[in-house]
Amino acid sequence: MKKLFLAILFTLGFCSQAMANVTYFSDNFDNLSAWTRNPGSSYAYVSDNNLSFSSGNYGGDIFTTNTFGKGYFNFDYRGTAGIDGGGYFGISTGLPGSLSWIAGTSSTYSTPFNLVNDGLFHTYSIAFDSAILGSGVTAAHIMLEQFANNTSGLATFARVSVTSLPVAAVPVPGAIWLFVSGLLGLAALRKKA
Numbered sequence: 001m002k003k004l005f006l007a008i009l010f011t012l013g014f015c016s017q018a019m020a021n022v023t024y025f026s027d028n029f030d031n032l033s034a035w036t037r038n039p040g041s042s043y044a045y046v047s048d049n050n051l052s053f054s055s056g057n058y059g060g061d062i063f064t065t066n067t068f069g070k071g072y073f074n075f076d077y078r079g080t081a082g083i084d085g086g087g088y089f090g091i092s093t094g095l096p097g098s099l100s101w102i103a104g105t106s107s108t109y110s111t112p113f114n115l116v117n118d119g120l121f122h123t124y125s126i127a128f129d130s131a132i133l134g135s136g137v138t139a140a141h142i143m144l145e146q147f148a149n150n151t152s153g154l155a156t157f158a159r160v161s162v163t164s165l166p167v168a169a170v171p172v173p174g175a176i177w178l179f180v181s182g183l184l185g186l187a188a189l190r191k192k193a
Contacts, residue, residue, distance in 0.1 A: 025066055025142075025162040035062040036095050036141075043146070051157040053146035056085065059096045060143035064162075067139035070129035074167040076158040077124060079105050079117030085148040086117050087155030091128055091140035098133050099143065102126060105155070106147050121158065125166035 027034050029046045037044065043055040044062045053061060068091075079086035086105035092098065103113035103126055116122050130140035142162065146155040161167065 020165070021167070022164040023161055024068060024071060024164070025064065025160075027160050029158065029160075032062065034065055036065050037062055038096060040096075044144075049158060051144065051160075052153045053155055054152040055146070055150045056148045056154075057145045058147070059145075060090065060092055060099060061145035063092060063095050063141040063143045065141075067141055068128075068130065068162050069139050070127070070131070071162050071164055072125050072127055072166045073102075073142055073160070073162055074123075074125045075160040076121045077115050078119065078121045078156040078158075079115060080151075080154045081117055081119040083117050083149060083151075083154050084108065085154065086146060087115055087157060088145050088147045089115075089126070090143050091130060091133065092143045093130075093133055093137060093140055095141060096143070098137075100132050102128055104147060109147065121156075125163075125168075127166070 025034070029049045029051045031046060032044060032051075035044070038057065038059065038061055040059075041057060042061050043053045043057055045052055045054060051062075073089060075089070077087050083105075084107055088101050088104040088111070090099055090101040101109070101111045103115050103124065104111040105115045105117050113124070113126050115124070130137050133140055144157055
């Protein structure tokens with residue numbers, strides 16, 4: 001009985017750790033109600049639960065209304081193949097304000113992470129920390145834009161979220177695998193007894 005109790009406790013401990021990812025923000029782009037447009041100019045539009053842009057911009061096109069300290073920005077991105085310029089993700093203290101681009105597609109403005117422009121959707125989970133914006137900065141807005149190129153629809157974002165841990169590109173919850181292995185362990189213990 002003691003072995004059975006320990007096996008259950010072990011399984012529950014692993015399952016609870018696997019499910020500890022906290023979602024701070026999530027948007028499937030039904031509209032732009034969770035976002036603030038750049039007051040200078042904004043070209044963002046929503047179509048079929050995707051965010052696209054009718055033209056390029058500089059300094060951020062749209063910004064999350066909420067701010068975040070650090071976490072993972074998770075999103076699907078599709079960039080038009082063969083284009084130098086396209087989608088960018090960054091953080092900003094204001095709307096706009098002091099900013100840092102974290103992921104992008106242009107060879108003329110490099111970023112720590114490169115987004116793929118091949119006409120297909122790719123899933124990303126990229127860490128960010130508002131502290132990179134300067135001493136004393138504890139929170140920042142997520143910002144998105146289509147950089148530089150004035151052709152409509154070159155950058156498309158979908159299924160965005162901010163979480164405490166990275167999100168798997170193919171969502172297979174680790175807790176399920178741990179739970180199943182725990183059940184198999186319990187069955188083996190029961191068979192021995």
